[in-house]
Amino acid sequence: MANCFDATARTPWNNVIFPGNYVTRLNSYRNQGVNSVPGVQYFSLVGALVVLPVENTYADVLNASGELPAGTYDLKILSPDLGPSPKPLANRPFLVPDGAYIYRSAVNVMNMVGVTEDNSNTITADGISDGAVLTSTANGTFNECGNWTDYDPGTTPVKTSGATAVTVTTNKALKPVNFVSGGSGSALADPDAGQSAILVEVCYWLNDVAPDADSVNLPFPLEAGATQIG
Numbered sequence: 001m002a003n004c005f006d007a008t009a010r011t012p013w014n015n016v017i018f019p020g021n022y023v024t025r026l027n028s029y030r031n032q033g034v035n036s037v038p039g040v041q042y043f044s045l046v047g048a049l050v051v052l053p054v055e056n057t058y059a060d061v062l063n064a065s066g067e068l069p070a071g072t073y074d075l076k077i078l079s080p081d082l083g084p085s086p087k088p089l090a091n092r093p094f095l096v097p098d099g100a101y102i103y104r105s106a107v108n109v110m111n112m113v114g115v116t117e118d119n120s121n122t123i124t125a126d127g128i129s130d131g132a133v134l135t136s137t138a139n140g141t142f143n144e145c146g147n148w149t150d151y152d153p154g155t156t157p158v159k160t161s162g163a164t165a166v167t168v169t170t171n172k173a174l175k176p177v178n179f180v181s182g183g184s185g186s187a188l189a190d191p192d193a194g195q196s197a198i199l200v201e202v203c204y205w206l207n208d209v210a211p212d213a214d215s216v217n218l219p220f221p222l223e224a225g226a227t228q229i230g
């Protein structure tokens with residue numbers, strides 16, 4: 001009998017929760033979904049381009065000037081293992097599975113600013129249609145809440161055809177900074193001592209599979225010669 005196994009989508013579902021158990025953020029590393037609407041599973045994947053610390057990233061993306069050059073970068077879904085590489089649980093590629101309906105994306109930064117100190121720096125969730133774009137403010141910094149695309153429940157998004165890699169694109173060079181609290185406010189500390197990253201979230205839903213034997217109360221089979229009562 002053919003099966004419906006899909007490693008990227010993790011089907012048959014082996015990590016889906018129901019609303020009563022929804023007490024924390026969905027686990028991106030395990031592609032955890034929530035069955036909040038019958039027949040549909042909802043997912044939230046959060047990936048990162050880790051810039052600092054260099055010794056605990058999957059690639060050193062800074063140039064000789066300590067800047068992140070403009071370009072397109074692969075994202076990873078980070079391992080729960082926070083130690084340096086090689087990790088017992090490796091970082092995973094940021095892949096949205098085949099047949100996913102992407103209804104929202106979001107972008108944020110952690111301790112990153114534009115080298116050009118104006119409002120012309122952009123960070124775009126790429127590889128997907130109409131990805132969120134985060135634009136810097138007048139001094140090259142970014143809103144701490146990030147930016148996102150609006151969820152429109154009245155519109156059915158186009159579904160992916162094949163596993164889709166999510167990337168991030170910067171139009172200008174960025175640099176890491178590290179803010180520490182001081183007596184009268186925040187101050188800049190040694191950027192090499194901190195954590196800097198670009199974060200991207202992609203939210204999507206997948207159609208659930210058809211019901212199986214666990215979805216109904218199938219009666220027990222009768223042994224030969226037994227009599228059914230009622």
